[in-house]
Amino acid sequence: MTDAELPGRPRTGALTGRASARAYCVLAPNPSPMTLDGTNTWIVAEPDSEEAVVIDPGPLDEAHLAAVVATAERLGKRVALTLLTHGHADHAAGAARFCELTGTRVRALDPALRLGGEGLAGGDVVTTGGLELRVVPTPGHTSDSLSFQLPADGAVLTGDTVLGRGTTMVAHPDGRLGDYLDSLRRLRSLTVDDGVHTVLPGHGPVLTDAQGAVEFYLAHRAARLAQVETAVENGHRTPADVVARVYADVDRALWPAAELSVRAQLDYLSEHGLI
Incomplete structure (x- = not known):
């Protein structure tokens, strides 16, 4: 879900393996310009608990889903609950099958994605096997996007709201730029006030440096928005024209995603009377 590989981006860490005391990543085999190296499926659990939560089982890929179950077992865990950050297929298409394999409930913000259990909403606290996850509403990439704060590790699992490399798109018309900017500010407050220092992303x-990453995203969005406004003032009126002008430095394979973000930016500028 990236629109660019940008210089100065804070990044570190392996794509597969243990990322913190409570979080372990299993990388799905679905690399692409949109998904980077693939989807990060997260197994999260208290070290001394036999129960684990899986966040974003990923695409409907039998080998990957089996690998997630096997990895949890190797870690001495039983998958007790499945959570979704949002409904895009690279994160959620495998959820129903994963539910069959593990016998777990699937909890999500979107009722259409829930299986056998209650939903999720901002402010909820999910507790499984002694683990605490706080549900943080982060709409913007999509309207149903959620993040999960893991207080014990000073971490936040961000789905596609913040990526490990590059920047995400605002998936217009479902995603809205105003919502996305609010979500980034909400994440920034976690880094300033709640001790969050690590981002466990959905890709990459x-x-x-969670605070640095969120600040980078906010600055990047402000810069892109200014570029779009200037492009419109210079006569580039259609989204495709704006993409060609503003995203000329971006791989053309990503221009369709960039156009969605541009449409969201144009809506935002129009709503605020700036164009």
């Missing part, structure tokens, strides 16, 4: 490597 772990980020150990």
Whole structure:
């Protein structure tokens, strides 16, 4: 879900393996320009508990889903609950099958994605096997996007809201830029006030400078928005024209995703009377 590989981006960490005391990543085999190295499926558990939570089982890939179950077992865990950050297929298409394999409930914000259990909403606290996950509403990439704060590790699992490399798209018309900017500010407050220092993203490597990553995203969005506004003022009126002007430095394979973000930016500028 990236629109660019950008210089100065804080990044670190392996794509597969243990990322913190309570979080272990299993990388799905679905690399692409949109998914980077693939989808990060997260197994999260208290070290001394036999129960684990899986966040984003990923695409409907039997080998990957089996690998997640096997990895949990190797870690001495039983998958007790499945959570979704949002409904895009690279994160959620395998959820129903994963539910069959593990016998777990699937909890999500979108009722259409829930299986056998209650939903999720901002402010909820999920507790499983002594683990505490706080549900943080982070709409913008999509309307149903959630993040999960893991207080014990000073971490937040961000799905596609913040990636481990590059920047994400605002998936217009479901995603809205105003919502996304609010979500980034909400994440920034976690880094300033709640001790969050690590981002466990839905794609790409772990980020150990959470505040720096969120600040980078906010600055990047402000810069892109200014570029779009200037492009419109210079007569580039259609989204495709704006993409060609503003995203000329971005791989053309990502221009369709960039156009979704541009449409969201144009809506935002129009709503605020700036164009």
